[in-house]
Amino acid sequence: MATATNRQSPTNSAAHARSIRWGSNRTQEVLAGYLFIVPAFVSLFIFLIAPILAAFVLIFMRYDVLSPPEWHGVKNLSQLLSDPRLVQIYWNTLRFVVFATFFNNVLGLLLAMGVNRAMHSTVKYILRTALFFPVLTTTASLALVWNFLLTQDRGVVNYLLQQIGLDPVPWLSSSTWAMVSVVMFDVWRACGFLMVIYLAGLQAIPDVLYEAASIDGASQFQRMRHITLPLITPTAFFAMIISLIGAAQVFDNVWVLTGGGPGDATRLIVLYIYEIGFKRFEMGYAAAVSLTLFAILIALTLFQFRMSRRWVHYD
């Protein structure tokens, strides 16, 4: 970012000098500037800005899609306070987000550090392919496959557990284990993505630092503690924010794997919003719930930014 702005200032002054010499071109440049952003801006306005504004109107409406929307006052908002399922579902979402973000980031970082080591390029290629592969595949199909694998009676996972002398686990039918399965599936699917992000961060650390440290006699552990970990914190900060926002919006994962069940045990907030809107047809209330999620995500992101001053080292 800093280099970008540094680079920009000479551009600006050059363009400025030019605009004096080529005075008539100035209007052309302004016109071209606007025309170039028209396609993106129109699309962004219709499908992002307008819907956000509409959401704020919608929370005061009752709209079931079939009959025209009618004024509903603050009833949608008071429903938020009296919806007992919402508490349970936010509690599920919180647990899911915390565990998924934690394990994804820890495993992602460890895998990146492992893969970043000096090794034969074929081995590296195979490892990266195996570890990254689930990221590329449709979540819905993979969730379907895990549904097969985790079945209690004839499931592959339970079969393997029994082979090593453990009891079969009710992966999808017990409410405690279902949440474990959903988190496990998400970590299995997404930790490869975080690995690649951390890998990019690790490769951006200058080798000179490690060389200097080993000349000074630093052990491998000391190099990791005093070079790798501090310098990976900006990447870790970025990775944690995107994995948290992503985890809070997981949908196809639970839709296919558990359908939110048993009971409400694995119903996450986006699945609930979907059901309010498209099963119960309470669009106004669905918009109200989605705005609570928006508010929570903004608050969490701001909180992370504030906390980041304590642990993120920018050079």
Next chain:
Amino acid sequence: MSTIEQTSAQRKPASRFRRPPWFVAGEILIWSFLIIMAIVEFAPISWIFSTSLRNPSDSFKLPPDFWPTAFHWENYLAVINSPQINFLLFFWNSLKIALIVTLAQLLTCSMAGFSFARLRYPGRDVIFFVFLSSLMVPATVIMIPTFILVRMVGLLDTHWALILPATTSAFGVFLLRQAFMGIPSELTDAAKIDGAGYWRMYWQIALPLVGPALSALAIFTFLGSWNNFLGPVLYLRSWDNYTFPIAIVMLNGYMGTGNRAHVLAGVMISIFPVLLFFLLAQRFVIRGIAVTGLKG
């Protein structure tokens, strides 16, 4: 990337200098962690492949195969030729939507990115700030209003409902603006002095220089669209319009659990193109994530 691999290879002799026992223990620990994780990540994929080749009546049989022991390729033919499920149509639907969305985003994002990075006009930075802040809005918030909008203009159950909302992305605009900022300004200035118009400056001079960012955006947009699940669930109603991911999930419900080998063959068909692509273009995909990941 290759230079980094080389330098870390050069580093190796230095650490070989002294090798205390804990070093060996550490190596064993690290390698077993990597190998176990690789197996855990890949075993389900190889289970899908092996089971999709089993005789359908054996598909529930234990012990499971993690390596193909039977080769019933006719399962794949059964899925492709099935009279009720037009698999090739679903494949084509997904491909068509993903291609249109990717091309549209490459065009709109690179045009806007070029404008933000290279042209000067009043209000530019304010508009760019609007783009940036819209990055923070989760898709869930706009899900309901967008659905109402799509329904109002009569695009429900058409592919336009999936294509039009995805014709641009604030993320892509940001990514390409950063890439255009990195081009030496002498190049565009020279083009201008030579009398090139702005379109030509963008299309012939600037665009060819931001190849890596364009390919990163293309990869992510394509994969995102190809794997999109919530969109089709919301907008598509009729069987013929379904895209691949939703068709596979429906295939499971439709054929029931009796034909697991067929369902898994369907899953495998959706995996093959991605696998092939990744094996060939691994370097680009990983660099793409690195490029995009660090610009945040």
